[in-house]
Amino acid sequence: MKTEYLDRIRCASLRGRVTSAQDAARWIKDGMTVGMSGFTRAGDVKLVPAALAERARTEPLKITLMTGASLGNDTDKRLTEAGALARRMPFQVDPVLRAAINRGEVMYIDQHLSETVEQLRSRHIAPVDVAIVEAVAITEDGAIVPTTSVGNSASFAILADKVIVEINLAQPAGLEGLHDIWIPKKRPLREPIPIMSADDRAGTPWIAIPPEKIVAIVLSDQPDSTSSVLPPDAETAAIAGHLIRFFEKEIEAGRLTQELLPLQAGIGTIANAVLAGFADSPFDRLTMYSEVLQDSTFDLFDAGKLDFASGSSITLSPEKSRQVFRDFDRYRDKLVLRPQEVSNHPEVIRRLGIIAINTALETDIYGNINSTHVLGTHMMNGIGGSGDFARNAYLSIFATKATAKGGKVSSIVPMVTHVDHTEHDVDIIVTELGLADLRGLAPRERADVIIEQCTAEPYKAMLRSYVDEAKQRGGQTPHVLEQAYAWHTRYSETGSMLEP
Amino acid sequence: MKTEYLDRIRCASLRGRVTSAQDAARWIKDGMTVGMSGFTRAGDVKLVPAALAERARTEPLKITLMTGASLGNDTDKRLTEAGALARRMPFQVDPVLRAAINRGEVMYIDQHLSETVEQLRSRHIAPVDVAIVEAVAITEDGAIVPTTSVGNSASFAILADKVIVEINLAQPAGLEGLHDIWIPKKRPLREPIPIMSADDRAGTPWIAIPPEKIVAIVLSDQPDSTSSVLPPDAETAAIAGHLIRFFEKEIEAGRLTQELLPLQAGIGTIANAVLAGFADSPFDRLTMYSEVLQDSTFDLFDAGKLDFASGSSITLSPEKSRQVFRDFDRYRDKLVLRPQEVSNHPEVIRRLGIIAINTALETDIYGNINSTHVLGTHMMNGIGGSGDFARNAYLSIFATKATAKGGKVSSIVPMVTHVDHTEHDVDIIVTELGLADLRGLAPRERADVIIEQCTAEPYKAMLRSYVDEAKQRGGQTPHVLEQAYAWHTRYSETGSMLEP
């Protein structure tokens, strides 16, 4: 056995379990529920799912696949193309899988990311038969040291009958010590989560399970897929600018200090760009209590703006990834990766008082948010952790560009076609055009501010006339029900929300 | 001074502050924000608001009124009729105020009940100038002992500059000791809420404030308004029956024990009737961790089914009220009243694992819930605490009768016209016709179960054909957008959702 293996598989009795991905994949039978590591493409298992997809091409094999969040390495694509996915939860971002979901071929259970393992523990959903977890190492006692994400891996490994570990030699050994695995006790013995600050540690740096549950170990050296977020542009810079000015005013008003409060930023290009914009801000000694740590987190470390970041995964662009993992010692002590149940837990989010920045596909004039369903029907990605944060944040901010599809779609509409976040969970809406501060406003007042501050012409005038007509009919939240989705149906028919 | 006063105002230095309601009301000036005690009609202040309404008839006086939840004694009605309400939050149930809200005359900020004081503390909303709190007594140290509700009274009194106390001699002195006032520390010193079980106590039995803040004391002897919920009927009994059978199956499956888990039940006739139905159930040693304790709580105590109930208020029918307060010593040790921030706190709700039973006005085939907006526009009451519980519950149940308005309205519709609770926060939907267990199902599957189990003919057939057409267009959550609200617009036009 090569020396690396000795380092990486320190529990001697498990060394005999090293096998091929194909052999490991045989533990998975048709109809099983499989829990895989992986959160926003980071720390996912690479070889066993590929072997599984291969097998599904030639024999009947359909599984329920649970993960932390999205996977990299085309795993969702391969499994979908092989017809191997019966059900999928709680999140995905893959175009091929997305299309299959929208055709109704894969049953997709879109969930608040903090809730999946709670439902497993309560046995409200089918138990995980096999967990497959990527690790940098297995300790002397057979505990698993995860790689670039924790996600749901710990609970999957604890709750599953059988565990397959992919030891990834391409993941830096220096990741060891980064994780903080805390799992709640069973009710009625459940205790408070002992996290009072973003940098608190509550658990162990590994996932402790009975080593005999590890039925197979596969060695891999395939890197994580890198992130596909686009760089900041003029519009995302404008959004960041509005937010920076807003926070400056909050500081002036004595509601915040230069340190703000722990930040969360959602997935995607916009949230990343907004956070990156904070490198040129007067704020200082920032902390993050977030899910995914993207390029912007490390930009802020490098700019000397950020003191500490807590997350559930690290997902970087190719260049950033090379730099960060080369200089990892610079960042190590400023990072912790937690189970998503903890990173996203309402208890901790409320306690710490998080500033949450998430992204909308569309928002309506009353501040309800659609982050998931294009035209109310077709799934984009999923709600992810946005609800965990938006509901419980000190300040819940939603960012979006004012228009999409070259101006043919307004991101501000009379009524969202799908509600992921209700008006109660939205304090601030910001587009490149401006920021709507909705705190303490009633729906009619919210409409005025959102239309005035955030909306692009000529949609602004269209929204004003919608609201005027709606108000004639009265109500707390005035609408012209038979016209509420006229913009969306026009877009479906003509390719534009604009009046011809 | 009468001896009762000596008992009830034990802080001698405050006795000189006793004054008339009219004089006390003079502390409130035009444009102020006033925080009043009162939650689901219980423990509200009675005389000062009446004096305030009187004054508003003859001089310019418009206030922002914050409470725990709804008020009794026609306070909202009187203040509305006097034109004294500029803004109102976070909840109401008064028909006159409701009409003014829906005309756009009063700005109503409908909130998750756990969040109001958090927003005050963060200064996201205007500060409370004057707090007016009903009390059974003021202690030697000038601390306030609330009456039949805690609601937001403690934080209002702590955060306000000035406090007016209404000592209500009609409220039983035996209420003293019932309350448990726990207030979080300021961030970053905020700690876990030390409640691990429904009967845990974490704070003090009074609201401690500097006595000099108490600027006026008014003596009243007006009882709480009684509850207006209707008695159980055949349909609510059927709903209770479906739920009892469901829980029996959960016990058989080993997911619950005879004690179930702490119960929450929402406001209104249906939730009360459902809980009352548990008196004839096999369950035993139940506990409640809820907001308002209605008649059903005491029915369950009397039936020997309930061991303990935690709430934020006690609101009873006239007969029940007489009996309960006559025999109060029988119940005292089995009750605690908490600030609504604590009774409804996501942290405690998730920790304890609550079974939450709330009521929908309408639900759609995918399990999104509208509990507040009739036809998507007109406010009924408000979201109240339903979101605090539904989002964080172990099991989130929504009950509704299958139809309303004599069958002319289906409570199950293609798409709800307003979303208070998204499909992610809804595990079970139950009507008198049956129960839909939605756990672990994707939207298309949810639609099949909801239509099959819960819907009344002929709406069932209409929903089936809607879904069939929608599926042709595809999507995770199929819809025919231009038809989504056809039922509602038909109802507006013809008085019925049925096809002519």
Ligand SMILES: CC(C)(COP(=O)(O)OP(=O)(O)OC[C@H]1O[C@@H](n2cnc3c(N)ncnc32)[C@H](O)[C@@H]1OP(=O)(O)O)[C@@H](O)C(=O)NCCC(=O)NCCS
């Ligand atoms: C909402 C979300 C898709 C935005 O992603 P983003 O990369 O920041 O935003 P973009 O503006 O680049 O939009 C992404 C795509 O949606 C399209 N889009 C945006 N608004 C749209 C709208 N109103 N209607 C239709 N399509 C729209 C864009 O055109 C773009 O499409 P393309 O990829 O074909 O060019 C993404 O943030 C998301 O999935 N959020 C939900 C989950 C979440 O918030 N998680 C956070 C915690 S995990």
Ligand SMILES: CC(C)(COP(=O)(O)OP(=O)(O)OC[C@H]1O[C@@H](n2cnc3c(N)ncnc32)[C@H](O)[C@@H]1OP(=O)(O)O)[C@@H](O)C(=O)NCCC(=O)NCCS
């Ligand atoms: C939803 C809610 C109004 C139901 O109240 P309820 O008394 O149990 O239910 P009912 O079926 O008797 O309905 C109440 C009224 O709504 C009407 N209604 C019910 N469904 C309706 C629908 N789909 N469309 C229009 N009206 C409807 C009923 O006809 C009835 O009207 P009426 O008073 O004119 O007869 C009430 O539970 C509520 O306000 N909930 C929101 C707040 C909450 O859940 N709080 C819990 C924690 S505080």
